Amino acid sequence: MNSDINVGIGEDSIVSNGENKLLKATGLGSCVGVFIYDKERKIGGLAHILLPRSPNHKDKKSLKYADVALNDLINDLINKGARKDNLVAKIVGGAQLYFVENDTLKIGERNIESVENILKEMQIPILGKDVGGNYGRTMEAYISDGRVRVISFKVKEKWI
Template sequence: MPSPEKSLEKVVVKMADHAIGDKNVLLATLGLGSCIGIALYDKFAKVGGLVHIMLPKNPGGKNIVKYADTGIPYLIEEVVNLGASQRRLSAKIVGGAGMFKSESGDSVMQIGKRNITAVKEILKDENIKLIGSDVGKDYGRSMYFYLDDGRVEIKSFNRDLIVI
């Protein structure tokens, strides 16, 4: 059930990027394949953030939001600075698909699977409850995170709309 178009400010989060906002913002990230979109939300403060990570572990790269192990803690810090309480944060994750297949049909390098594992471990370590997910499988997704109510809509080509 799509949100009636109030005057929400739509912010598109690109690959290896992030954004934060309040109840007047819709955060979107398009074309999640093996990457994962992580939505963090404080339903009482009605603030949250979205990070589009590409890989599980930062080898020392400067773009910390590209990696789960540095991007998620950074996003937590950002939403707390905006008024969220870390103890009230919940998470929803989307993506982590096995997009690239070998001739045998197996997913090459297992990047999506490795991203899913890393993201879940980091959220657990940060004591953030994972309350919704649409991960894995073999197709891309786009993610729309409504900060007025915390709803995440997932759209995929030739598939029904999913709301988590």
């Protein structure tokens, strides 16, 4: 691997195998990183999601929301040659780093729930996940074999 693409909050990025790059989302706390890829055609994309749902569905085009970002990512993947039936997903993040008083403030949990629902609606199976807990994570997605490396400060590194 010769270079990384760092996907910041509210961004998404797509890489195909020929490019020989890895997709990375650093410092995922309550944010969720969703990696969707087509194993056959070797093309995949990563979205870094901050919030579960956009407030007014249609007019907001901001990729920080799960619904908008996933829609955008999947459309882009299909436009770039992925087949809808081949797509699978891996999700990382959605932790709660410190105590909050109120359930509506459990943003990590709400993010995971929302991402899982949206993927289910779109009939994209979730092949692996490392979510929840009380620590931050960094994820690196490898397009060549679809593996995702999860690094955190409290727990040993993990491959999903």
